[in-house]
Amino acid sequence: MIDEVFVYALSTCPWCRKTKQWFDDSRIEYEAVDVDKLSGDEQDAAADKAYELSGGRRFPVVVINGEVVVGYNPDKFLQHLRSWGGGGG
Amino acid sequence: MSNEPRKESLRYLFERVVTPLGYKFTPDAELVDELLEAEVKLEQDLGAPYCPCQGRSGVREEDMKIVCPCIPFHRAHFDAMKRCWCGLFVHLDVTDPDSLPQFPPDED
């Protein structure tokens, strides 16, 4: 049951940090990027992707097995994690 | 250089803005400190204390709507959460900010 998790974050946002911490504590592997720490085209591309996925400019944007969760919301994270019995949408 | 004096100024200025709107600083003092620190740095780097948890677009008209306190421009959404997006401000009656969910505007 491998979960694919990607976190779009801002380095300035405590809720982004809490989100990463939650996945750390839950021992779930994830990839993450602090969009504001990138530069130039890389930053634009990551920001545009996060805005497109979330339909807004709010962070964190968490993609769990293709499902998008906007904001620090552990209940929603669990819903989409296969390893926790979620992933059904 | 310490950011404390500017943080204190923002505290004073923002308190006057959010109180008439029915909000107060979150009782989570550590979170307040972290967010104000981030805003002071954003103000130094970019010229305005933008929301630390929202991304800028480069379009002034949009970006000015996420300068703290941004409650006037997202009121229905924040009222539904009883907090602003980054959690710096909560409704006046909130005593347990950790119980407040963070959700995007179309999920309320």
Add this chain to the structure above:
Amino acid sequence: MTGPVWVPTIDDTKVREGAYAAVFPMGLGVLLVRVGGDLFAIANKCAHMGCPLEGGKLEGHVLTCPCHDWRFDVRTGALLDAPELAVATFPLKVEDGKIHVRVGEE
């Protein structure tokens, strides 16, 4: 201050239609604004972070703060997006060609 007082400021002709002028009755920053022939007096200080409103764009009755684009109705002082947040307004009258502003209200 002991109570409200009328303070003479500038000549009525100095405030053109669709424009404003900054004055300082008793040291207080006030903007005199003329729209549709009517004069209004509002505090020259944004309700957000205290920026001077002078330098902002006036469109109809709406004055936009030059710092972060907060928009105020010069008739009431109210912020368009949240009327609870308003800048102060002041009574005024024109006497002998001069605009007088009443300041010192509690």
